[in-house]
Amino acid sequence: MKIHAFAALKPKGSLQPFDYDVKELGPKEVLIKVSHCGICHSDVHLLDGDWGKDIFPLVPGHEVVGTVEKLGDEIKYWKKGQRVGVGWQCGSCFACEWCNKGEENLCSGSKATCRGHHGGFAERVVVDGRFAFPLPEELDSAKAAPLLCGGITVYSPLRRLGGAVPKRVGVVGIGGLGHFALQFGRAMGHEVTAFSTSPAKEAEAQRLGAHRFVLTNDKKAMKAAKGSLDLIVSTVNVHQDWNVFIDILRPNGTLCTVGALPGDMSVSPTALLVDQKSVAGSVIGGRPMIGEMLSFAGRHNVGAQAEIVPLSRVNEVIDKVRRGKARYRIVLACE
Numbered sequence: 001m002k003i004h005a006f007a008a009l010k011p012k013g014s015l016q017p018f019d020y021d022v023k024e025l026g027p028k029e030v031l032i033k034v035s036h037c038g039i040c041h042s043d044v045h046l047l048d049g050d051w052g053k054d055i056f057p058l059v060p061g062h063e064v065v066g067t068v069e070k071l072g073d074e075i076k077y078w079k080k081g082q083r084v085g086v087g088w089q090c091g092s093c094f095a096c097e098w099c100n101k102g103e104e105n106l107c108s109g110s111k112a113t114c115r116g117h118h119g120g121f122a123e124r125v126v127v128d129g130r131f132a133f134p135l136p137e138e139l140d141s142a143k144a145a146p147l148l149c150g151g152i153t154v155y156s157p158l159r160r161l162g163g164a165v166p167k168r169v170g171v172v173g174i175g176g177l178g179h180f181a182l183q184f185g186r187a188m189g190h191e192v193t194a195f196s197t198s199p200a201k202e203a204e205a206q207r208l209g210a211h212r213f214v215l216t217n218d219k220k221a222m223k224a225a226k227g228s229l230d231l232i233v234s235t236v237n238v239h240q241d242w243n244v245f246i247d248i249l250r251p252n253g254t255l256c257t258v259g260a261l262p263g264d265m266s267v268s269p270t271a272l273l274v275d276q277k278s279v280a281g282s283v284i285g286g287r288p289m290i291g292e293m294l295s296f297a298g299r300h301n302v303g304a305q306a307e308i309v310p311l312s313r314v315n316e317v318i319d320k321v322r323r324g325k326a327r328y329r330i331v332l333a334c335e
């Protein structure tokens, strides 16, 4: 079977129509007819060759929503026509300590949907059925697609580090990831503070769920926020004065980065040990967490604020994501 997709043939190359052959489905694989695929910043990193130059031809796309069209022999739990989503990960070893605990995102045998595997900028995609997730009926397909990577990226640290009792949570950066973090944080019952360099984002941040808004370049306001938050989730990919954010934490507080920051993060160890503060990282989520996130999003009406664009216009919108101009996500309509 031939799959029609869009691929870049070399780093920084534009995407062009690209066909590839799929032989028989493996016993645990599913063929998904893609209806929507979000564009994530990681797709841009892959396309630009930032994460390897040996991955071309590259069919990006790891925020996939579509319907099950064909099932491998051992996949008994899906029905044809069922709506499912696929995120960054499309395979793991299913035998290690982390897989056994449902933290497949930490498996050293993890496989990515669009790195060494053809992704979702396509009319169809083949993945391990164990990494396809049913979507709650309430979720609109276009609004749901970016949840599969962008959504889980912030949902997981909010759940793991936020704990069961609502806390005081900060979100740094009100972009593709931050706009999910504000919605999820509010719906989880946290008191949410948005941090941004742009005063124009204040009304938007409040509409998305922020109780408070702090301009990160307003030194007075940052000082006033000192000792006020239990958890700060930073979604930005440019370095901040991290010690200022450590100061904003309360005792036992955590600063968690989910942005792929270049270089090193500079933090004063003394500032950490006084009041037992931590710096953490977080990467997508395991299968149980993704399932939970999708049903939570369905119940609380959390979704992407997204511009929907036909797959044929992928090149112009990739550049918009590259320049950080998407408000807040761009989703390709693939059929």
Ligand SMILES: [Zn+2]
Pocket: 040, 041, 042, 043, 062, 088, 149, 150
């Ligand atoms: Zn992503």
Ligand SMILES: [Zn+2]
Pocket: 092, 093, 094, 095, 096, 097, 098, 099, 100, 104, 107, 108, 109
């Ligand atoms: Zn494993």
